[in-house]
Amino acid sequence: MFTHACHCRLCQRYTASAFVVHSPVEMTNFKLDRGELVQTPGPSGSGGGHTINRCKNCGDQIYSHVFNNPKIAVLKTTTLDQPNQFPPQAHIYVQTKLHWVELNDTVPQFDEFYDREEMYSSESLARRKQVE
Ligand SMILES: [Zn+2]
Numbered sequence: 001m002f003t004h005a006c007h008c009r010l011c012q013r014y015t016a017s018a019f020v021v022h023s024p025v026e027m028t029n030f031k032l033d034r035g036e037l038v039q040t041p042g043p044s045g046s047g048g049g050h051t052i053n054r055c056k057n058c059g060d061q062i063y064s065h066v067f068n069n070p071k072i073a074v075l076k077t078t079t080l081d082q083p084n085q086f087p088p089q090a091h092i093y094v095q096t097k098l099h100w101v102e103l104n105d106t107v108p109q110f111d112e113f114y115d116r117e118e119m120y121s122s123e124s125l126a127r128r129k130q131v132e
Pocket residue numbers: 006007008009010011012045093
């Protein structure tokens with residue numbers, strides 16, 4: 001439905017990287033081609049926690065459910081086979097972006113989170129409303 005790069009401290013620590021790229025998608029539009037997932041609890045910025053689905057073999061995060069909504073998979077976009085198909089449409093929590101990360105000014109940046117109504121396409125908003 002949308003792809004954003006999150007530069008919050010939690011994502012930096014949890015991915016051991018500069019930022020994470022997330023793409024929320026309906027679970028009905030997600031299919032695991034191979035492998036097996038295991039579920040682990042994880043922290044979230046909102047404090048509500050989330051469930052992380054990891055590859056059983058390597059432990060990499062594949063997707064998570066946030067706000068206890070099992071209908072939405074928040075894909076870890078860069079784990080996809082073709083991650084370049086889903087470049088970030090926004091950068092969020094740039095207030096804690098690492099100083100050496102240089103962002104392209106053509107992609108909107110937000111100190112914290114964006115207003116979904118403003119950022120999502122009308123099609124994505126309609127899809128999102130179906131699973132909330
Ligand atoms: Zn984050």
